[in-house]
Amino acid sequence: MTYHIITIGCQMNKSDSERIAACLEDMGYRESENRxxxxxVVLTTCGVRQSAEDRIYGLVPKIKKENKDVKILLTGCLSERKDVIKRLKEKIDIWLPVNQISNLKQVLIDSGFKNSEIEACDYLKIKPKYTSKFSAFVPIGNGCDNFCAYCVVPYARGREVYRDVEEILNExxxxxxxxxxxxxxxxxxxxSYYSEITNYKLQITNKSQILNSKYLRFFDLLKLVNSIPGDFWVRFASSHPKDMSDDLILAILECEKVCKHIHLPAQSGDNGVLKSMNRKYKIEHYLDLIRKIKDNTKSKLPVALTTDIIVGFPGETEEQFGNTIKLFEKVKYDMAYIARYSPRYGTAAEKIKDNVGADEKKRREGELMKVLxxxxxxxxxxxxxxxxxVLAEGKNKKGILFGKTETNKTVKFWGDKNFVGKFVSVNITAVEDFSLSGDLQK
Ligand code: SF4
Structure with missing residues (x-):
């Protein structure tokens, strides 16, 4: 039996797919490159944007048409949406809610798939099949308690659970x-990460001399990962501004292996819109965090700052949008992921009239892009x-190597493909808005 996984959406979905692949291989399945x-075929879906959802509606009939005997398993954000289930019920063979991934084996067996010894396991304990040989996603938790008005994640993934520090460090x-x-x-x-301190953990933390409380927090975890010997980088995603502490800012800036790139989703630059979005912070707090990051940076190059923004949230006036433009001018972002608002099924914002027209949302996105x-x-x-x-990541179609700096800048340079997966030094000779080019240093 063979499987093929298609992943749409965020890093968390990619990590889910790696865990699903590991479970399937454990059951004797082999990966097929051709769907x-x-x-x-496993579809790890995303419901954060309408475009991601629309891709699934196009993909599912196509897969069934091209491969008549295939079974399709759908997981991810769309797996529990009643409207999606109604629309695709004839074509999807197995619906697997995200919080049921740990029961994948049982679900497959119940659906008449190949038998195997059943072992329901804790989702975060599943050993993933890493898709890269040099860069790995390591989940430290799952779920969300925040219920931002526009977001499906708390419904799709459930409440927050965090992984034991010992397991994370071992991985x-x-x-x-x-x-x-x-x-x-x-x-x-x-x-929001925390891990209760046991005797074992106390030993690790004492060794690193970093903690003195009942719980280990995310900044402690960063310090512990940073203390692991070796030449490697640590990145993390995603951060909520309401939970970013001074201790965390200092840990990011001081730990030499932690990349100097902070992705801090603002979503809007206006307090009224932030309130409607249920984001639980004011823009003054957000700007204060940015000031602390900039004031405490000691590296030669500035810390890269990136964000997520939604334009055209219901009720967003021209003046309120103007406050997001001001935010962009003040922070001077390196990159922003700008989404035009679309109502997501079952969320609080779905009940508010989507009163900013499609053309206006597009215009607002364009205005922000100009500043960015x-x-x-x-x-x-x-x-x-x-x-x-630079960590070399691959070669593009023109034969040019590309990779990332610790500030998450894309760098293009000529070199042998054997450099992929390795750290190299590149002298920057040309810059564009979203990429750098240079010469490999021997
Ligand atoms: S913090 Fe808000 S946007 Fe992020 S996953 Fe949770 S509910 Fe969604």
Whole structure:
């Protein structure tokens, strides 16, 4: 039996897919590169944007048409949506809610799939099948308690649960021993991470001399991961501004293996809109965090700041949108992921009239992009003539290598494909708004 997984959406979905692949292989399935030759196609779906949802509506009939005997398993954000189930019920063979991934084996057996010894396991304990040989997602938690008005995640993934620190450290240590160069700690809100302290943990924390409370928090975890020997980088996503503490800012800035890139989703620059979104912070608090990050940065290059923004949230006036423009001008982001609002099924905002027209949302997105391109270019100009450390990630179709700096800047350079998965030094000779180019240093 063979399987093929299609992942749409965020890093958390990619991590889910890696865990699903591991479970399937444990049951004796083999991966098929071609979805038309697979016995089982797994769709890890995303409901955060309408476009991601629409992709599934196009993909499912196509897969069934091209591969008549295939069974399709749908998981992710859309797996419990009543409207999606109604629309696709004839074509999907197995619906697997995200919080049931740990029961995958039982679900497959109940659906008449290949038998195997059943072992329901804790989702966060499933050993993933890593898709990269040098960069690994390491989930530290799952779920979300925040209920932002526009977001489906708390309904799809349930409430927050966090993984034991010992397990996380063991997973990271074993990845580093295998030669991994980049560890990406992921959860819906990493800043809420905690792990109760047991005697064992007390030993680790004493060794690192970092803690003196009942709980280990995310900044402690960063310090512990940072203390693991080896040449590697640590990234993390995603952060909620209401939970970002001074201790965390200092840990990010002081730990040498923690990348100097902070993704801090603002969603809007206006307090009225933030309130309607149920974001639980004011823009003054957000700007204060940015000030602390900038004031405490000691590295030669500034910490890269990126964000998520929704334009055209119900009721967003021109003046309120103007406050988001002001936010962009003040923060001077390196990158922003700008989404045009679309109502998501079952969320609180779905009940509010979506009264900003599609053309107006597009215009607002364009206005923000103009500011972003200017600030990103200006930030990138600081790299000109400098030699930076880059993790080479691959080769593009033109045969040019590409990779990322610790500030998450894409760098293009000529070199042998054997450099992929390794750290290299690149002298930056040209900059654009969203990328850098340079010469590989021998
Ligand atoms: S913090 Fe808000 S936007 Fe992020 S996952 Fe939770 S509910 Fe969704």
């Amino acid at each position: 038309n030759q697979a016995d089982l 990271v240590e074993s990845l580093i021993k295998k030669g991994y160069k980049e560890i990406i700690l992921i959860a819906q809100n990493v800043n 391109r200017k600030t990103a270019l200006k930030n990138n100009q600081k790299y000109s003539g400098r030699t930076v450390k």
